Amino acid sequence: MSEMKFEGQVALVTGASRGIGAAIALELARKGVKVIGTATSDAGAAKIREALAAFPGCDGRALDVTDGAAGDALVDAIAKEQGGLHILVNNAGITRDTLAMRMKDDDWDAVVDTNLKGVFRMSRSVLRTMMKQRYGRIINITSVVGASGNPGQANYAAAKAGVAGMTRALARELGSRNITVNCVAPGFIETDMTAGLPEEQQKALLGQIPLGHLGKPADIAHAVCYLASPQAGYVTGQEMHVNGGMYM
Ligand code: NDP
DSSP: OOOOOOTTOEEEESSOSSHHHHHHHHHHHHTTOEEEEEESSHHHHHHHHHHTTTSTTOEEEEOOTTOHHHHHHHHHHHHHHHSOOOEEEEOOOOOOOOOGGGOOHHHHHHHHIIIIIHHHHHHHHHHHHHHHHTOEEEEEEOOHHHHHOOTTOHHHHHHHHHHHHHHHHHHHHHGGGTEEEEEEEEOSBOSHHHHTSOHHHHHHHHTTOTTOSOBOHHHHHHHHHHHHSGGGTTOOSOEEEESTTSOO
């Protein structure tokens, strides 16, 4: 198979300061993509800049995906500065886990606003540029939990399942403009997010993984790079599960 070719392409990766987003940003940059990664703070943006320092044209910016106007402004600035925007990776996400009986409206709203509405807003922001280019790749990071469910994650599972549904709707809306929209659904990946889970829960989850180990952020990054590549041009509306077999 020919090597993935990304010459002249520009990507925006949300939540690139650590974990899965940092791995996606690095892998795309290694493939020659000009990557703009975001974090919620200036310190996080500086961290991204440092991590991508070896790759000319890559940058880190501050962005809160719950701030729609800020998302629009960043996307417009990138399109102007770089002359286009070809790849959007909606990776930023949070958890506020607790059993439904104890879940406060704030826990629900924060997760849905960031993980679902944030993905919609950022996708809407890039559409004008991608439609004009007649080329685009939108990749949304969902979760195995959106498909399988998980106790204590009613808000998170609802948001991730919502993103998968939105992905299929957008794929149908945008296919005629040569814009593909897909998801990558990670299983249990070693990041700050999973490090916070109680040890008992981590052990139980490990027992459900046929490959017998946790995933690495790079495992997700490789799947994202494929879907972001020109070679994936006939794949749209799909959710690619990368989970060591824990859900099939
Ligand atoms: P981390 O908690 O390690 O990193 C989260 C990233 O999202 C950080 O860069 C953070 O920025 C950013 N972020 C958080 N809130 C916002 C916001 N409001 N606006 C913009 N950026 C924000 O998460 P992971 O790397 O583990 O997860 C990345 C994605 O993968 C998420 O969507 C998650 O739901 C999904 N996922 C992860 C799994 C796992 O096992 N780890 C499993 C399945 C899905 P900052 O550093 O500034 O806080």
